[in-house]
Amino acid sequence: MSNPLDTKTIGKLAEILDKNNLTELEYEDEGCRICLTRENKVVAPAPMMAPVAPMVSTPAVAASAAPTASAPAAPAQDEDYSKSPNAVKSPMVGVVYLSADPNTPNYVSVGDSVKEGDIVCLIEAMKTFNPVKAHKSGTVSKILVEGGDPVEYGEPLVIIE
Numbered sequence: 001m002s003n004p005l006d007t008k009t010i011g012k013l014a015e016i017l018d019k020n021n022l023t024e025l026e027y028e029d030e031g032c033r034i035c036l037t038r039e040n041k042v043v044a045p046a047p048m049m050a051p052v053a054p055m056v057s058t059p060a061v062a063a064s065a066a067p068t069a070s071a072p073a074a075p076a077q078d079e080d081y082s083k084s085p086n087a088v089k090s091p092m093v094g095v096v097y098l099s100a101d102p103n104t105p106n107y108v109s110v111g112d113s114v115k116e117g118d119i120v121c122l123i124e125a126m127k128t129f130n131p132v133k134a135h136k137s138g139t140v141s142k143i144l145v146e147g148g149d150p151v152e153y154g155e156p157l158v159i160i161e
Contacts, residue, residue, distance in 0.1 A: 094125035
């Protein structure tokens with residue numbers, strides 16, 4: 001394929017996503033990665049930069065492409081949490097936000113108790129804010145990212161013990 005970002009390719013990938021009732025599809029060609037995701041719920045709080053009326057969005061297929069060679073490096077961590085069963089991982093490429101807006105407290109802090117399904121942060125991708133939920137109940141032992149950090153698919157965000 002000469003241009004992996006052409007609209008025909010993205011359209012075909014979106015068809016595959018819909019036809020097979022998938023929530024996520026990742027494709028890589030010539031050093032370019034395309035990640036398509038479909039969310040059932042869309043949360044659109046005001047952006048962190050400036051107060052703006054919330055967007056009204058319908059669930060849709062979001063395409064995000066990032067060259068793999070220039071992906072941002074993960075912050076230095078004492079341990080590698082990428083394979084930890086306690087890690088809440090990013091479901092997509094985007095920007096992480098720890099609260100709905102600058103005037104509200106973070107969804108979680110170190111030491112907080114969380115239940116499975118509680119929102120721990122948001123990932124913004126293509127101007128859509130997607131909630132990231134706890135995969136299990138427990139206590140937040142580490143928060144590995146800061147608000148506004150770019151994150152990759154599968155990157156550990158929060159550790160729940």
